[in-house]
Amino acid sequence: xxxxxxxxxxxxxxxxxxxxxxxxxxxxxxxxxxxxxxxxxxxxxxxxxxxxxxxxxxxxxxxxxxxxxxxxxxxxxxxxxxxxxxxxxxxxxxxxxxxxxxxxxxxxxxxxxxxxxxxxxxxxxxxxxxxxxxxxxxxxxxxxxxxxxxxxxxxxxxxxxxxxx
Numbered sequence: 047x048x049x050x051x052x053x054x055x056x057x058x059x060x061x062x063x064x065x066x067x068x069x070x071x072x073x074x075x076x077x078x079x080x081x082x083x084x085x086x087x088x089x090x091x092x093x094x095x096x097x098x099x100x101x102x103x104x105x106x107x108x109x110x111x112x113x114x115x116x117x118x119x120x121x122x123x124x125x126x127x128x129x130x131x132x133x134x135x136x137x138x139x140x141x142x143x144x145x146x147x148x149x150x151x152x153x154x155x156x157x158x159x160x161x162x163x164x165x166x167x168x169x170x171x172x173x174x175x176x177x178x179x180x181x182x183x184x185x186x187x188x189x190x191x192x193x194x195x196x197x198x199x200x201x202x203x204x205x206x207x208x209x210x211x
Contacts, residue, residue, distance in 0.1 A: 051200045052130075052193040059199065063192050064109060070188040072102045075180050080157065082175065094157065101156050108145050116140040134193075138185045146177040 054060040080094045119140040124133055150173045154165035165172070 052197045054196055055200070059196060062199075063196060064106065066192040066195055067184070067188045068102060068105050068109065070191060071180070071183055072098055072105055074183045074187065075176075076101055076153065076157070078179050078183075079153070079176055082179075097157050097159070101153060104152060104156060105145070105149070108148055109141070112141060112144040112148075116144050119144070134189065135185060138189055139181060142177060142181045142184050146173060146180050149180075150176045 054063040076098060077091065077094050080090055084090055116137065117140075120133070120137040123136050123140075128136070150169060151165040153176075155161050
């Protein structure tokens, strides 16, 4: 019952859930990675801020494209009787894994506004850091907030026996 209350139940809730997670993730992950890459300055923050809409759209598209492969990958690691929390963590790890593979390259191209071989050449040096940052944000900040929002939304929809009569 707990997991049903904390996850989206229909398309409208799924869109809201994805919006919450993606907005939090994009607004935290991209600036943190940029600060680690080039240091912090107001001009760097402004550069990231202007790239966030395109990055956000890319993240939404990637979420849709990687959802099914990530779920299959997660089911490989999860047993039949996996708890809600372990299922959420393993699924988040798989989603972040697949998305970080693409976004380590695509995010650099979007952030720098240029398509170069640099993110491909330095992929194995940068991807572990990017994956770790994304996993921490996703598993411990974005998804818990989105699941709490779903629980809050569903708590308002619970029908009591007195409301039925």
